[in-house]
Amino acid sequence: MRVFRGYSRSVPAPVALAIGNFDGVHRGHAALISRLVMVAGESGLVPTVLSFEPHPREFFAPASAPARLSTLREKLELLADCGITQTMICPFNRAFASLTAEQFIEAVLVRGLRVKHLVIGDDFRFGSGRAGDFSLLQAAGERYGFLVEAMGSVSVDGERVSSSGVRRALAAGDMAHAGRLLGRPYMIDGQVVHGQKLGRQLGFATANLRIKHNPLPMTGVFAVEVAGLADRLLPGVANLGVRPTVGGTRPLLEVHLFDFDRDVYGAHISVRFVHKLRDEQRFPNFDALKAQIAADAAAARAFFSL
Structure with missing residues (x-):
């Protein structure tokens, strides 16, 4: 273009x-x-x-x-x-x-x-x-x-399609309705950057994307599909937000891909949000955070029938 x-x-x-x-x-x-x-x-x-x-x-x-x-x-x-x-x-x-x-x-x-x-x-x-x-x-x-x-x-479905309507659906966590208004899943693109490696320490390595959307149209934990790393969409689980448990202040998108182990730093990927699992929340310690991440990964795997 x-x-x-x-x-x-x-x-x-x-x-x-x-x-x-x-x-x-x-x-x-x-x-x-x-x-x-x-x-x-x-x-x-x-x-x-x-x-x-x-x-x-x-x-x-x-x-x-x-x-x-x-x-x-x-x-x-x-x-x-x-x-x-x-x-x-x-x-x-x-x-x-x-x-x-x-x-x-x-x-x-x-x-x-x-x-x-x-x-x-x-x-x-x-x-x-x-x-x-x-x-x-x-x-x-x-x-x-x-x-x-x-x-x-x-x-x-009787609703005038508008950007405001898409924002309302995303804020409500209704990924399916947002997708109907958009004609595709809602997605965020970006380059994979180096993070604090906290996900790897917790047993769930993540691809991290710095987010330019400010304010964010939504936050939370989602079942996602990622394009740009293979000849097919790769399923995973993602957190979109500021990571309050680790004292984060800047928006970050962290994506854990299932059954995937490759260095993807610098890659430009597209993350498609297909289902919301829960809101972002603060945990009292890393053990509680690790347990919840495991539960989130299991829930996303179940969503994809993996």
């Missing part, structure tokens, strides 16, 4: 465009992108996404901004999996936030992205004060020569 940072340099060819945060790239996003990719193929345009970094709510109200479902890298990988070949990431700062709707259309959409077909969600608003809407885009399209279409919402 080709990635442009900012809109000061125009893309090389006209595009079919979708705009949004696309946090988690859930089934609603996937439906919109599927339509975009089809339009791009029929029209000879480049299927492109415009997104923002940071999330606008992180800029306007950082203390109350929601937990991110995906890092920027994860989001780009998921968009590429959906068929997007080009993305423009605009820094969401005070200057960008102050663009009027008309300035956004002219500077970003027309000059920067050379848009010819725009596909948006039915609730999309843009520009300073969220003054821009579908009708304004339609009028601008007539002036500048691009088409605009709005996609309706996608529902699963």
Whole structure:
């Protein structure tokens, strides 16, 4: 995928465009992108996404901004999996936030992205004060020569699919429902780093991933499947959180893979959360922690029928 940072340099060819945060790239996003990719193929345009970094709510109200479902890298990988070949990431700062709707259309959409077909969600608003809407885009399209279409919402079991809905399911520990909204298990990607080797001392060696999600969308102990280390998914058990028993303060993902013994430091892996076993908790000593880890591993093995 080709990635442009900012809109000061125009893309090389006209595009079919979708705009949004696309946090988690859930089934609603996937439906919109599927339509975009089809339009791009029929029209000879480049299927492109415009997104923002940071999330606008992180800029306007950082203390109350929601937990991110995906890092920027994860989001780009998921968009590429959906068929997007080009993305423009605009820094969401005070200057960008102050663009009027008309300035956004002219500077970003027309000059920067050379848009010819725009596909948006039915609730999309843009520009300073969220003054821009579908009708304004339609009028601008007539002036500048691009088409605009709005996609309706996608529902699963009567619920409108949204990033907020995915966050609620994860916070409740309902991995199955989160997976239905996403269209796949919730996953976190990262590079395996050296840790304190505590897991090995307790008899359960772990692959450790430093987590960029802050705050975390969920914490706890999970049955997981790991991609990136073999030609199949590897089952395991994982703790996602701050490890209160050992005085941890930074989020860490620790994954113990079943029947696996290989040095994987530096590997980039994807951890898929398929079932929550329990909440993260503090234990009075290492013996109690070790006993609980053994129980967690047994529970995860039972979940996978191993």
